[in-house]
Amino acid sequence: MATIYEVSKLAGVSLATVSRVINKTAPVREATREKVEAAMKELGYRPNSVAQSLASNRSNSIGILVPELGGPFYAELLSRIENEFRRVGKHVIIAAGHSDEELERESIEFLRSRNCDALILHVEAVSDDYLRGLADAGCAFVLMNRLVEQLADRCINLDNLLGGYLATKHLLELGHRAIAYVSGPMWKRDAQERYQGHQRALQEFGVPFDSNLVFEGDYQETGGVKALQYFRSLDKPFTALVCANDEMASGAITTAHDLGMDLPSQLSVVGFDNVNFAHYTYPKLTTIDYPLGEIGHMAAQWVLKNVYQQPIKDIRAVFAPQLVIRDSTYRIN
Amino acid sequence: MATIYEVSKLAGVSLATVSRVINKTAPVREATREKVEAAMKELGYRPNSVAQSLASNRSNSIGILVPELGGPFYAELLSRIENEFRRVGKHVIIAAGHSDEELERESIEFLRSRNCDALILHVEAVSDDYLRGLADAGCAFVLMNRLVEQLADRCINLDNLLGGYLATKHLLELGHRAIAYVSGPMWKRDAQERYQGHQRALQEFGVPFDSNLVFEGDYQETGGVKALQYFRSLDKPFTALVCANDEMASGAITTAHDLGMDLPSQLSVVGFDNVNFAHYTYPKLTTIDYPLGEIGHMAAQWVLKNVYQQPIKDIRAVFAPQLVIRDSTYRIN
DNA sequence: TTGTACGCGTTATCAA
């Protein structure tokens, strides 16, 4: 691979001049520029990004940490972010934290050791204190799906409460009154918020809250299975089910079929997230759309603005989810 | 951030010695090592990976190119590869080629300009010639899901023909004789091979081949929709449908429901790939498992062996798919 | 077992 030095020799100019035409960091006479460009072309020169990084103290890489690489949930997010950065010649380094504190820490350290210019974090196990420490250490990062006080200017969030509210409200408007709820793990903030939204909707419609009709799931498919079994074991009648995510909704739907229930006439189900398989279920799942793509886009914008000093207008900190009506909900009277 | 130089000063040894304890590249007296390690700890030293790369001419990064980041198909693959490499302190840079020749080329160039030590490629648009040229240029890469002569030692493949064969054979064994087939785009090698497998199974069971019962789809959900509509428009009766991937199978199943058919009693469906939503369909999809995880693992092994000289036993070049029986197929007599 | 000195390919700071 040709180096900048060989280019300079072939073009008959100095090393510095070649660097200038590459980076447009200072004016270069038109004739010289052409000579240099010709030389670069002839040698098939491509700048060595590692050397550039060392000299400029910028790696042009952005670290991304998400809970899972495997699931359907983060694919769109990653895709969007990757695109955004590639267009400007930067690349992303992706790691998975698996919702484990140790692993999340390790991953962050790994990314930092890679000299990432910035980190985009979707962490859930690591403490607020740790994150504050990270910020104090001068690490540039944005937080997705999390709100840490004092770090609010680097948080990009979904209004989970609104989402939970919309889900339950939809059912209420369809005439349902006995609405069961399958939450996520209550130690997760988003699970709590979605649940609060559910309660608020009930309250607004004057429907008394019944704690029997709540089941704490695990955000996995089996959570939905267990929840439905549990609810059926009660002798409380219920006509609708809100699940705090689509995986659980899917588990509930499958179980309902297995129990011989007809959907949606005997049971309406609403999910949350609108993951890519939501319309593969039968009936197709009505759910709350989580605009992950937009959130990823915004995270990228944050980095572009705050780390690479690009002129970005405004950063939006909180996104509103929307109800997506498909076939799994049914009007009753 | 502390440098190796500061560590050496604090420990009262030379720069080279510090480097030795970091890389274990030469014996160091126990006492010295301890001094150095203490100094590193005190300064919170972490090696600068960029400088390491420049000096060693190794970036410790591996580029991965897949058609899509967004879909469910590659998530497991990426996840597996990322894991594999992180364990040994290397990281992956991921790009998407979108099955477009121009984009695939660009992506490869991008990855190369990033000084990746090796590339793991899942490309479909770029020509064999281009790939051979890449190899001649000294670029280290493995090819997944593709077979290029002269490059056979760097190809890791699925036996697609066997997969197609297994799918159709399963239906034949259940007593089906009128079996429709929805292929992928025929310019794709895997689509052709799967189709050949289908034909072979028919032949083996002495079932005459009927070209009317074949539809060329696009590997998308709509392909399955159109296929089923087309087959129904014929007045050929058929009791089973093989789809060359799960997306199309899903489309077909949905359409079947919409047409009021009862599944699987009126129509058996087999998919291919076993993507993560395959068991979210109703009925749960019987399909052919594509061991993407294993293939990713093997690609990583290839890199470890051929680029990082790690002692890896044997590299397997072709993987056998397996039938996964769920609820979408039905025995008839 | 340890130290010296040079090289890796750029960027950036001076002068000219």
Next chain:
DNA sequence: TTGATAACGCGTACAA
């Protein structure tokens, strides 16, 4: 508008 030349932080022959 251009050219020397010093960083950047580390690996590694070669010497000791």
